[in-house]
Amino acid sequence: MTAAVPANSPVDLARCEWEPIATPGAIQPHGALLTVVYDNGLIAHASANLEEVLGSTPASVLGQPIEKVIGSVSEIVQREILLPGSQPLQSSVQLRDPKGIPLQLHAFRSGRYVCIDIEAVHPTEERRHVGLAQSIIESFSAALTQNDLCKLAVRGLKEVTGYDRVMAYRFGEGGHGEVIAELCNPGIESYLGLRYPASDIPQIARALYLRQRVGSIGNSSYEPVPLFGHPELDDGVPLDLTHSNLRSVSPIHREYMRNMQTAASLTIGLADGERLWGMLVCHHSTPKVPEPEQRSNAGTIGQVVSLMLSSLGEAETARQKLKRQATLSVLVERLATQDTLTEAFAGASAELLELVDATGALVRLSGNVLRLGILPPPRVIERALAMAMPSSDADPLGVDDLGLRHPDLASCVADGSGVLVLPLASGGDDLIAWFRPEQHRTITWGGSPIDHATWDPAEGRMHPRASFATWKETVSGRSSSWTSADVSLALALRQEVAAEMAMRTSAELAKLRYYDPLTGLANRSLLQEELTALQTTSGPGASLLFLDLDGFKAVNDSMGHDIGDGLLIAVAQRLVNAVRPDDLVVRLGGDEFVVLCQGVDLVATKGLGERLRQVIDEPFEIAGHWCHVSASIGIADTFMLGDLDLVQAADIAMYAAKQDGGNRSQLFAPGLHEIAAQQVTFNHDLREALADDQFVLVYQPVFTLKPDGDVLNGFEALLRWEHPKNGTLSPDRFIPIAEKLGHIHPIGDWVLATAIRQALSFRTICPDLDLTIYVNVSPLQLAHPELVAGMREILQSVPTFPPQALCVEVTESFASDTIVVDALAEIRALGVRVAIDDFGTGFSSLSNLRRLPADKVKFDGTFLSELTTNGKSEGFFSILNQLIHSTNMTVVQEGIETQEQLDFVRAAGADMAQGFFLSLxxxxxxxxxxxxxHGRRLLLK
Structure with a gap:
């Protein structure tokens, strides 16, 4: 065979950003690397140290089939890694080196090659960290902020890895980083609170950490091991070793580590979405190679931390907004009660400043200027606003360095280094501008950020800084930064100002005739005039969307009319914000709304319908109460009406959407008119169904997953209607209509009483099974003030039935509504259990879930089907199970349809399961x- 040649030629390392850190052409010496040509399985590259690790020289394996080198495990490697369309590919099969030490393989793709890392696995005490990592992840549920989470992660990673120092490093303004959490061994100097320049971690390295989150360096003084390529199989393209655990790192970075007196490191990138948020960094003063399993556990910790960063950040912003919500409420009240808006702001100056934590504000409305608090000179303010003024419909613009950006505004620095400009929707020059003063700050750097590197002309390369002595810098010319909560509250104020200005128009008499006094929307009279005008013109066609709120009656009945009115106002605001300026938004009355559009095609109208459905489906916070409604939407177009008018056709389509379960839109078709006529008959049939015993229950088993055989846990009671003409009907055919027409409460009472009595019969057969009966409860039932009293009465009528044997289920999308949470708490006070149903299809977060008064979480079947299509599903699903278990709740998996799915959820840690595979x-x-x-099986055990 021809002699092996180097796989990659030397590269100029003069600039850090030019370094080929993903294609170094070498690896670290604590393992070996082979590559295989994807198409033919022949070995194309081998590391120079292959004989030390595998017992074969590079020259002896290059060009050979992989199975001749790795041996009996080659089929497993080929089956698991030689698969098209996957990047990266990973495998964990094992073999042994000539000394009998186990070797672990890690495989990934690089162009036309499959690369295989080969590492020794030493059976050390670090194997015990598998269970420890799981307990550490469970502890993350206690974190309320991102800093809390990082402190918990640092503590856990220190236990898992045993490194001398473990830090959480967060990137901030300008790309600079700061150590925000740290644990280190006694006698080691602390880096906590120190800031490091952005140049310490070049952009090319940050991009690499987004692609491969875990990296380790076993010895900062190692000599890189070159790769050799087969002359005919090496295509000359540098190997991309991004996903290699052995990838050699920059000599500049290794020198940087040695300058820090660090011999070994383990780094985990933390991402918030697609942005590198920060890193978890482990340092050791002596060489230390992490075990593959230890590295995997560290990576899992980092993955969970990344998963939780976004939701915790949003929660922190929400808490900041909540603290200042009362301030906004005072401002809104003043806007509504004062004769002019200028007078309103003057009377609430303290609140206006407190809203965004400012020291001064300028309000400009309809030519009137109001100056509040401490401000720069007026002429300077005008020049600043001329430079910083965004367009009237833009988001607020906030800067914290006005004088530094514009040297001619240097006189702004003392009283107005920071400015947040809010253009008002009225247009023109109307605005609110808040100001903050300069804030002198001292920043402590871990070494001077100025002297971060030196150039060695003799070597033709850079050397990193050698000193990390603390260096203090005084920063001036900047104010404190404007937060996302500040911007969000400013936008909320703009909406309130816009709404108030809309109410203060000169056409007050016209508004009394044509506008709804509660929401400010057009009313039925104005809609009718617009429709009449359409009939008398030959202009473009029109479309009409008819919206009816699902669940509004429950909010109005349980929370009172003040909250109900507030909800209608909030719905109106969302509708107006979601449509075009020329579209007409109408409140017909009650909880019915209409949107009239002219000059749009049917595709655009259907898109608008989906947009309106989504904005209504988001939760509402009204006077401190969270509530949830959705919308059934009917859509009609002037070209498909038949003998009907637009409103009638859209109304019929809306009822069809309501019948299909609500929270959806429906396009009008002529056949729907006939269906609408049948609704009258259907209403009568529902009234007769209870009296004539037409309802029946069927029972789907729920099983507890056990290693020695699954055990019957209970049954979910499912309602069926044996209609005398239409046959057996499932709940989705009649429950939405029953809710709309007010029949849901007697039906729900019948289901509950029947299910409990039947469950008592099941429990009598084998008391030791301790069977549970699961009953679905509508959000409308939960909103009814007599529900809990009725449930108590039913339980008392069956004294031998224990309340804990009843578990009521409520859909996840309604589970966080205030009225539902209160009702569930009262139900649990009876001793009854509560399950959150269809988890994974709604909007609840894990942080909300742990606060709900619930005992069980039922994962939706669609959630499972999506997970099992992803190779990373088992780890992710297992983590979800662990997090829910950490809240002391039980996991029930619905929708099991195959043996593969059952095995999957069992391995992931689910407690119970149900589905057609287990039983219809x-x-x-x-x-x-x-x-x-099942009773007989229990007796035989």
């Missing part, structure tokens, strides 16, 4: 038989 819903007789069978 059963009649009373079949459910009784199943209970007898």
């Amino acid at each position: 819903p059963l009649t009373v007789e079949d459910a009784t038989q199943l209970t007898h069978e």
Whole structure:
């Protein structure tokens, strides 16, 4: 065979940003690397130290089939890594080196090659950290802020890795980083609170950490091991070793580590979405190579931290907004009660400044100028606003260095280094500008940020700084930064000002005739005039969207009319913000709204319908109460009406959307008119169904997952309507109509009473099974003030039935509503259990979930099907199970349809399961038989 040649030629390292850190052509010496040509399985590259690790020289393996070198495990490697369309590819099969030490393989793709890391696995005490990592991840549920999370992660990573120092490093303004959490061994100097320049971690390295989150250096003084390529199989393209655990690192970085007296490191990138948020960094004073399993556990910790960073950041912003919500409420009240808006702001000057934590503000409205608090000179303010003024419909513009950006505004620095400019929706020059003074700050750097590197002309390369002595810098000319909470509150104020200005128009008499006094929207009279005008003109066609709120009656009945009115106002505001300026938004009355659009095609109208559905489906906070409604939307177009008018056709389509479960839109079709006529008959049939015993229950088994055989846990009671003409109907055919027409409460009472009595019969067959009956409860039932009293009465009528054997289920999307949370708390006070149903399809976060009065979480089947299509699903799903278990709740997986899915959820840690694979819903007789069978099994154990 031809002699092996170097796989990559030397590269000029004069600039850090030019370094080929992903394609270094070498690896670290604590392992070996092979590459295989993807198409033919022949070895194309081998590291120079292959004989030390595998017992074969590079020259002897290059060009050979992979199975001749790795041996009996080659089929497993090929099956697991030689798969098209996956990047990166990973495998964890094992073999042994000539000394009998186990070797672990890690595989990934690089162009036309499959690369294989080969590392020794030393059976040390660090193996015990598998369970420790799981307990550390569970502890993260206690974090309320991103800093809390980082402190918990540092503590856990110190336990898992045993490195001398573990830090959490966060990137801030200008790309500079700061150590925000740290644990280190006694006698080691602390870096906590120190800032490091952005140049310490070049952009090319940051991009690499987004692609490969975990990197380690076993010895900062190592000599790189070159790679050799087969002359005919090496295509000359540098190997991308981004995903290699052995990738050699920059000599500049290794020198930087030695200057820090650090011999070994382990680094985990933390991402917030697609942005590198920071890093978890472990340092050791002596060489230390992490075990593959230890590195994997560290990576899992980093993955969970990244997953939680975004939601915790949003929660912190929400808490800041909540603290100042009362201030905004005072401002809004003043806007509504004063004769002019200028007088309103003058009377609430303290609140206006407090809203965004400013020391001064300038308000300009309709030519009137109001100056509040401490401000720069007027002429300077005008020049500053001329430079910083955004367009009237833009978001607020906030800067903290006005004088530094514009030297001719240097006189702004003392009283107005920071300015937040809010253009008002009225247009023109109307605005609110808040000011903050200069804030002198001292920043402590870990070494001078100025002398970060030196150039050695003899070597033709850079050397990193050698000193990390603390260096203090006094920063001036800047104010404190404007936060996302500041910007959000400013936008909320703009909406209130816009709404108030809309109410203060000169056409007050016209508004009394044509506008709804509660929401300020157009009313039925104005809509009718617009529709009449359409009929008398030959202009473009029109479309109409008819919206009816799902669940509004429950809010109005349980929280009172003040909250209900506030909700209608909030819905109106969202609708107005979601449509075009020329579209007409109408409140017909009650909880019914209409949007009239002219000159749009049907595709655009359907898109608008989906947008309106989404904005209504987001939760509302009204006077400190969270509530949730959705919208059933009917859409009609002038070209498909038949004998109907636009409103009638859209109304019929809306009822069809309501019948299909609500929270959706429906396009009008002629057949829907016939269906609408049938609704009258359907209403009568529902009234007769209870009296004539037309409802029945079927029972789907729920099983507890056990290693030695699954055990019957109970049954979910499912409602069916044996309609005398239409046959058996499932709940989705009639429950939305029953809710709309007010029949849901007697139906719900019947289901609850029947299910409890039947469950008592099942429990009598085998008391040791301790069976539970699961009953779905509508959000409308939970909103009814008599629900809990009625449930108590039903339980008392069956004294031998223990309340804890009843578990009521509520859909996740409604579970965080204030009224639902209060009702669930009262239900649990009876001893009844609560389950959050269809988890994974709604908007609840894990931080909300742990605060809910619930005992079980039922994962939706669609969630499972999506997870099992992803190779990373098992780890992610297992972490979700652990986090929910950390809240002392039980996990139930719904929708099990295959043996593969059952094995998947069992391995991931689910407690219970149900689905068609395990059992279809059963009649009373079949459910009784199943209970007898499981009772006999229990007796035989």
